[in-house]
Amino acid sequence: MPIVYLGNTSPSNVEGDTYQVTTIYANEPNRLANLNAIKSLWPYHAEKPAAWVECDDQRLAEDIADIFTDGTNICQIGRPDEWGAEEVIDSEATEEEEEEEEVDNG
DSSP states (O other): OOEEEEEESSBTTOOSSOOEEEEEEOOSSSHHHHHHHHHHHHHHHBSSOOSEEEESSHHHHHHHHHHHOOSSOOOEESOOGGGOOSSOOOTTOOHHHHHHHHHHHO
């Protein structure tokens, strides 16, 4: 199940100038259903299109970026450095590799 992270510059549940990372679990049976679900859920989370998308499914990330790119917004693929990296996605890493890295890092 792909996990989608979206850069939300206008959270609908927060007052003032702020931003947040919105996480959506893309658990629909196919890519089109996931795209439709994300598109229909987004207005409940934000007042503006997503600023960026990060996903462990590159094709899904590209399709989502297309949805949120319009005449006033460009939704980039990948989390910009200024948004921090609280949740880093590495689709190539396995749980075993992650455990080995934790052990190596002490």
